[in-house]
Amino acid sequence: MSSSQKLRYAYFPGCVAQGACRELYQSTAILTQTLGIELVELKKASCCGSGTFKEDSQLLEDTVNARNIALAEELNLPLLTHCSTCQGVIGRVDERLKDFQQNDPASLEQINHLLAKESCSPYTGTTEVKHLLWALVADYGLEEIQRRVTRKLSGLKCAAFYGCYLLRAQTSLPYDDPHQPESMENVFRAIGATPVYYRGRTQCCGWPLSSYATDLSFQMAGNHITEAIDLGADCMVTPCPLCHLNLDSRQPEVEKVIERSLGLPILHLPQLVALALGIEPKKLGLDRHMVSTQPVLQKLGL
Template sequence: MLSMTTLRYAYYPGCVAQGACRELDLATRAIAPRLDIELIELKQAACCGSGTFKENSWLLEDTVNARNIALAEALELPLLTHCSTCQGVIGHVDERLKEFQRDRPDYVNSINQLLEAEGCHPYRGTTEVKHLLWAIIGDVGLEQLRLRVTRPLTNLRCAAFYGCYLLRAQRTLPFDHPTHPSSLENVFDALGATAVEYSGRTQCCGWPISSYATPAAFRMAAQRLQGAIAAGADCIVTPCPLCHLNLDSRQPEIEHLIGEKLNLPILHLPQLIGLALGLAPHLLGLSKHVVSVEPVLAKLA
């Protein structure tokens, strides 16, 4: 194995990867040692709220996620997410509070008083919140990733699906552009896969409205799936488990609504990376999807 300094992160799995998308947690943990990554799980962390806390109270959202960030600060490690929604929410809170430390210190002090009253570490603004995609690009590096590929994904045509929160929830993106991203496509290239361009890759999957406007959400998802299929994609790859849920687990219902068979596999980002690193499909939870990934595995075989 190529030598590289071990990268250590305070790992924030999030709710979905410990529930409906357990394969995401499985795949993240599986690829970590292959990339010289050590994950220190934040077992005391709370749900980020998926952006809903602030509908009732900004103070609630900021306090809950200040606590999550403070747990990572106590370890003197960056907080690593693998969910676009978690990244967007926690990353945005971190941005806000770092600005408020300068402009509204009384507000940050009020949050820390709440945290300290519960015996929690105070928020200091001394670390960063980083999605797995940013860690791969900025810390591991695309060249190191390329060197570690043992099973190049030759001839596999991958359509990126970024999701809303990863690109547009934070004011600044470390390794990408909010409307013209390329980070996922750069990862595909490093893995030997071919990136497929289509207009829906930066648009919403429909998940946020799926609980109260289900047909509209399904039509939105159908447009993304149909766009990727029309562009010749063998699969969609997403860094967001909520997007994965809408595009994969709801795909049979989407097909029923639109009267069209789609059958497009949806992969989590670490699953695609794991395949290129030579990991067996069962170690990546690829049997847990609603839409079979067998066409992808057959193409790689």
């Protein structure tokens, strides 16, 4: 990004970041303001369904998210989300609807007819759905992020937890390899931190199972956290608030299931980057986590 460019996005914050993970909403706002990125929040947007709408009706998932995308299209801006699950669901719907434009116009006409009945704008396929991670890497640029660093995170070992929705929910992933991603690790390097590679970083966190197979869900989360700890990670960093819930807020319960003490801090991606930009921890909601983030702050001398 050149110094003359101003990045603007139609911002889809999602549900979890405005509720259980309010610190994600908070840290995204501070990070983007610090970087000079403008977010135009889509106040009229609705929940993406987190993959559950299609269990009852694919048409429901398509129509709800066609409306969300159309809100961004009205502004002539890309739709930005900081939730991997939202990215996976809305991005997948966007792919489906763009395919309808070419191969199944009747299905798109049905969706737009339903939107019109609710006085909503039609889906036109003129924008894209982009996660904050992709915006930082592809639009803002790692070199520019590195230039803005005022507090280099030297010595901090970070284990990325991509999860599954961000990488494999969509057919096409132009910004990274869905099986061997490097985007988060490249961000870590740009801000001075050291990446920790481990097998579970691209696997499911277990959240989708938590309501009906709780022990299995916690075993999955425990396996990932244990593996990261054993490889020397000081913290885990995730671009998904649902993953954060299973890995952080439920970590005490995970410990009981796997019968091992863990205590690994789980950071949201914008919290980590904002720390490197000199933002004070309290402003990033780092005191809201279930697992204390103090070990990370102490290692950074904060």
